[in-house]
Amino acid sequence: MFAFNNALARMFDLFYTPFRSFHPVWGLLAMSAVTGLILLFIWKYTTNQKQMKAVKDRIKMHFIEIRLYQDDMGIIWKTQARILKQNLRYIVLVLVPALVIIVPVVFILVDMDHRFGREALEPGESALVKVKFAGRGGLPEVTIRAPEGVVVETPRLRIPVEREVDWRIRAEREGDFDLAFVVDGDTYTKRLTVGNSTRRFSFIKGQATVEEAFFNPGEDPLPKGSLIESIEITYPEMRFRFESWVGHWLTLFCVFSLAVGFGLKPVFNVE
Amino acid sequence: MRMGRRTCWIAGLAIFGLGLLVLGPSSGPASAAGGKKVLVLGFDGMDPNLSKRLMEEGKLPNFKRLADGGGFSKLGTSIPPQSPVAWSNFITGQNPGGHGIFDFVARTPENYLPFLSTSVTDKKGTRLLRRGTAFWEILEDHGIWNSVLRVPSNYPPVDMKGPSLSGMGTPDILGTYGTFSFYTTEPQVGGDVEGGKIIEVKMRNNMIESSLVGPRIGEGGDAVKVEAPFTVWVDPEEAVAKIRVGDEEFVLAQGEWSDWKPVEFKVMSKGMEILLSLVGQTSSLHSIARFYLKEAHPEFNLYVSPLNFDPFYSPPGTSICTPDGYSKKLAKEIGYFYTQGMAEDTWALNEGRLNEKEFLQQSEFVLQERIRMFRCELEHFLQKEQALYFCYFSTTDPLSHMFGRFMDPGHPLNYPDEFEKYGDVIPHYYTRMDSVLGYALDRVGEGTTVMVLSDHGFTSYRRSFHLNTWLYENGYIQLRDKRKKSSGEFFVNVDWRKTRAYALGINCLYLNLKGREGYGIVKPGYEADQLLAELVEKLEAITDPKTGEQAILRVYRSSEVYSGDAIESAPDLVVGYNAGYRASWETALGKIPNPEKGFFGDNLKKWSGDHCMAAEIIPGVLFTNKPLRIPDPSLVDLAPTILNEFGIEKTPEMIGRNVFAEGPETGSRVESVMR
Ligand SMILES: [Zn+2]
Numbered sequence: 001m002f003a004f005n006n007a008l009a010r011m012f013d014l015f016y017t018p019f020r021s022f023h024p025v026w027g028l029l030a031m032s033a034v035t036g037l038i039l040l041f042i043w044k045y046t047t048n049q050k051q052m053k054a055v056k057d058r059i060k061m062h063f064i065e066i067r068l069y070q071d072d073m074g075i076i077w078k079t080q081a082r083i084l085k086q087n088l089r090y091i092v093l094v095l096v097p098a099l100v101i102i103v104p105v106v107f108i109l110v111d112m113d114h115r116f117g118r119e120a121l122e123p124g125e126s127a128l129v130k131v132k133f134a135g136r137g138g139l140p141e142v143t144i145r146a147p148e149g150v151v152v153e154t155p156r157l158r159i160p161v162e163r164e165v166d167w168r169i170r171a172e173r174e175g176d177f178d179l180a181f182v183v184d185g186d187t188y189t190k191r192l193t194v195g196n197s198t199r200r201f202s203f204i205k206g207q208a209t210v211e212e213a214f215f216n217p218g219e220d221p222l223p224k225g226s227l228i229e230s231i232e233i234t235y236p237e238m239r240f241r242f243e244s245w246v247g248h249w250l251t252l253f254c255v256f257s258l259a260v261g262f263g264l265k266p267v268f269n270v271e
Numbered sequence: 272m273r274m275g276r277r278t279c280w281i282a283g284l285a286i287f288g289l290g291l292l293v294l295g296p297s298s299g300p301a302s303a304a305g306g307k308k309v310l311v312l313g314f315d316g317m318d319p320n321l322s323k324r325l326m327e328e329g330k331l332p333n334f335k336r337l338a339d340g341g342g343f344s345k346l347g348t349s350i351p352p353q354s355p356v357a358w359s360n361f362i363t364g365q366n367p368g369g370h371g372i373f374d375f376v377a378r379t380p381e382n383y384l385p386f387l388s389t390s391v392t393d394k395k396g397t398r399l400l401r402r403g404t405a406f407w408e409i410l411e412d413h414g415i416w417n418s419v420l421r422v423p424s425n426y427p428p429v430d431m432k433g434p435s436l437s438g439m440g441t442p443d444i445l446g447t448y449g450t451f452s453f454y455t456t457e458p459q460v461g462g463d464v465e466g467g468k469i470i471e472v473k474m475r476n477n478m479i480e481s482s483l484v485g486p487r488i489g490e491g492g493d494a495v496k497v498e499a500p501f502t503v504w505v506d507p508e509e510a511v512a513k514i515r516v517g518d519e520e521f522v523l524a525q526g527e528w529s530d531w532k533p534v535e536f537k538v539m540s541k542g543m544e545i546l547l548s549l550v551g552q553t554s555s556l557h558s559i560a561r562f563y564l565k566e567a568h569p570e571f572n573l574y575v576s577p578l579n580f581d582p583f584y585s586p587p588g589t590s591i592c593t594p595d596g597y598s599k600k601l602a603k604e605i606g607y608f609y610t611q612g613m614a615e616d617t618w619a620l621n622e623g624r625l626n627e628k629e630f631l632q633q634s635e636f637v638l639q640e641r642i643r644m645f646r647c648e649l650e651h652f653l654q655k656e657q658a659l660y661f662c663y664f665s666t667t668d669p670l671s672h673m674f675g676r677f678m679d680p681g682h683p684l685n686y687p688d689e690f691e692k693y694g695d696v697i698p699h700y701y702t703r704m705d706s707v708l709g710y711a712l713d714r715v716g717e718g719t720t721v722m723v724l725s726d727h728g729f730t731s732y733r734r735s736f737h738l739n740t741w742l743y744e745n746g747y748i749q750l751r752d753k754r755k756k757s758s759g760e761f762f763v764n765v766d767w768r769k770t771r772a773y774a775l776g777i778n779c780l781y782l783n784l785k786g787r788e789g790y791g792i793v794k795p796g797y798e799a800d801q802l803l804a805e806l807v808e809k810l811e812a813i814t815d816p817k818t819g820e821q822a823i824l825r826v827y828r829s830s831e832v833y834s835g836d837a838i839e840s841a842p843d844l845v846v847g848y849n850a851g852y853r854a855s856w857e858t859a860l861g862k863i864p865n866p867e868k869g870f871f872g873d874n875l876k877k878w879s880g881d882h883c884m885a886a887e888i889i890p891g892v893l894f895t896n897k898p899l900r901i902p903d904p905s906l907v908d909l910a911p912t913i914l915n916e917f918g919i920e921k922t923p924e925m926i927g928r929n930v931f932a933e934g935p936e937t938g939s940r941v942e943s944v945m946r
Binding site (some may be wrong): 128153154155156157158159160161162166167168234237241246 | 476477478504505506507509510511512513518520521522523524527583603
């Protein structure tokens with residue numbers, strides 16, 4: 001799973017390479033457009049285009065019926081029931097391709113979240129580092145070691161009920177840094193990314209499980225069964241702003257990929 | 272009718288040509304001044320005597336550069352010398368009789384109730400109460416680009432095309448001039464304090480849960496207070512805490528300030544909010560706050576700044592900038608900034624919730640933000656052919672208020688050990704202003720007219736005078752419940768049917784005039800005149816039993832010092848205190864303390880410097896890079912001067928003169944101060 005994910009990440013990296021030095025919105029829009037296109041083709045080849053057309057035509061016909069017999073409540077009720085039935089049929093027809101579509105989309109989305117979900121720290125910027133411990137009982141002793149270029153700004157903050165220890169760190173220059181956490185003689189690390197070019201980086205690192213591989217790709221996981229359950233850096237959320245609109249990358253992605261998909265439907269003759 | 276092809280061409284060319292004529296740089300009314308540029312810096316409360324001393328000591332090289340190469344003068348201030356009044360003189364070129372701002376509070380004559388004088392909020396929204404035309408409105412009418420940042424008495428800002436941001440008078444989201452919150456595990460007896468809410472909290476399992484309190488939403492009985500919950504986790508031993516508010520989570524060590532954190536007050540459900548956000552709308556109230564962890568152990572003490580409007584959103588029913596969206600544009604470039612009027616938290620220091628060091632840190636944030644703001648907009652100004660740029664800096668005023676006692680060895684609240692520590696604070700901030708000026712001078716180069724002004728100077732505030740108590744003791748005020756011998760705020764115990772005069776605000780005194788006040792008894796004309804004469808004579812004769820000094824230097828009759836359309840809402844007398852004296856805070860809000868304690872009291876608050884005295888003794892400063900040609904320039908002269916720089920005549924309402932033009936010799940200093 002990790003190997004597969006890493007390979008996938010490389011592929012995505014390749015795609016985003018031309019956009020690295022531009023505002024993240026360009027990479028985001030490009031990927032949204034490509035996704036829109038992929039969706040359109042998956043749609044075209046996984047749906048039964050003929051049947052879909054038939055069902056849609058029937059729904060249209062029933063709507064005409066309603067207009068024609070709008071004074072006859074009986075007919076209208078019946079017709080509405082038929083529309084509902086055809087709609088259900090339509091949904092069944094759509095279900096299979098939808099399931100097919102979901103798979104690549106989820107991979108794309110998870111990867112995108114690691115590029116557009118949060119901003120890497122700027123030099124001079126601070127962030128919260130959270131270490132969560134596995135198991136129960138008292139909090140183990142933990143110390144943080146920051147490499148040159150990163151400053152630990154606060155004493156440790158222990159929250160026993162949450163099994164959590166936090167620090168605030170500040171990045172002093174651009175680069176990738178490994179923060180080290182020493183627990184019980186063992187050292188665990190977490191990558192810290194500083195610098196503003198668009199690239200993929202991981203926010204949280206957990207133990208080696210399948211979900212971890214899937215949702216938090218990008219960094220080697222903590223060994224299974226280790227005292228630490230996860231290490232997280234709270235990078236600032238990336239916000240996209242257009243005139244008065246401020247929003248999350250997912251909103252832009254949805255709007256743009258659907259727009260491309262729908263917009264190109266007639267071009268590729270898709271129902 | 273269909274136009275032929277050729278007609279189309281000719282019409283097009285004609286329109287294009289006309290466009291060139293109108294827009295072209297070498298034609299039209301805008302070019303009358305031939306690309307003039309004016310930069311005006313406002314440094315609130317900068318004092319001429321201290322400036323002079325520091326220049327002589329070589330500490331203000333850039334001010335000296337201006338003074339030597341251009342002009343430096345005392346600048347006549349307004350009557351009374353309060354910032355909202357004085358800056359209105361500057362803005363309109365009129366005295367308070369014209370612009371209608373007489374004090375920081377005004378009253379409704381019908382019910383004697385006070386309100387903040389510069390703006391009003393009702394069902395129709397928030398409106399600016401200052402009258403008269405701002406000089407930059409006239410500039411815009413002449414097509415001259417202008418930007419006016421943070422000038423007082425301009426909230427909500429007058430509608431302009433140019434970038435402007437409102438200043439002093441802009442409320443926090445509670446609608447106050449700035450209410451901090453202080454969360455503490457220490458048992459409290461007093462409850463809320465002046466300018467702040469004190470909230471007692473309990474710590475359980477090293478955790479505290481509480482909320483930030485927003486404004487009331489809705490009307491009448493349906494109104495609800497909106498809240499933004501937050502959680503704090505404190506380390507069992509170390510002096511460090513984590514705070515979570517909304518989506519924000521941050522760690523502060525004891526003695527640390529957070530940067531600005533957005534605080535959202537939700538009015539609708541989460542689902543509705545998401546739907547609205549898709550179309551770029553919001554129903555939430557968006558504010559920002561800074562947190563300061565004063566103490567983690569053994570007691571927990573957290574200061575939260577007043578909740579400022581979030582500059583990324585337009586506040587509902589009002590505005591803090593022009594054009595719409597400018598505050599957001601600015602915040603994108605320089606980050607979050609204080610949007611409330613007077614941002615330095617003087618009350619938190621006065622009430623002991625922040626100490627001197629903490630207050631200085633907080634003031635430094637304000638100054639840093641202002642410098643960023645100033646530099647950002649300066650770049651736009653530099654690119655213009657013809658433009659006016661005004662930027663206001665507050666720092667010198669609150670610092671002089673709070674650290675005045677360290678400039679005055681005779682101040683009742685002055686400890687020698689602290690004198691060592693803080694004696695240099697005010698001079699230090701003058702040098703900071705000097706470097707702001709230096710940066711500006713270097714950037715604008717030759718050819719731009721540069722003016723630096725302050726609205727008033729400063730002096731020590733040692734003794735408070737309870738003017739309403741004096742009025743009561745001398746029979747001008749009668750009380751309903753005579754046994755009490757005092758009254759709470761807003762004259763609650765005053766018998767208006769027997770009262771002849773009352774004081775409200777820091778300098779204003781009103782007659783209880785028949786036909787004007789709700790229960791007026793003094794007949795206008797002869798009776799009123801006699802009463803005024805009597806009051807002036809008695810007030811000017813008052814001496815402080817402790818020092819033997821004259822407490823009130825001069826009492827001005829409004830009919831003698833004011834002119835203009837707004838004069839009907841003027842106070843009847845304006846009380847000009849002597850140096851070291853000022854109206855008590857109680858007087859300002861219509862309170863009558865018990866006369867047994869006397870009319871005077873030592874000022875034991877940290878708010879120890881002031882300027883609400885007689886105008887003659889508290890002038891501001893004027894520095895220019897061109898020689899000043901008239902003696903005794905005054906605030907009202909600056910609007911006509913600026914217009915003149917662009918070749919525009921002053922309006923008939925403006926009473927001032929062009930300070931760069933030789934005019935007929937004017938009279939004595941006092942006279943010029945009064946204009
Ligand atoms: Zn002041």
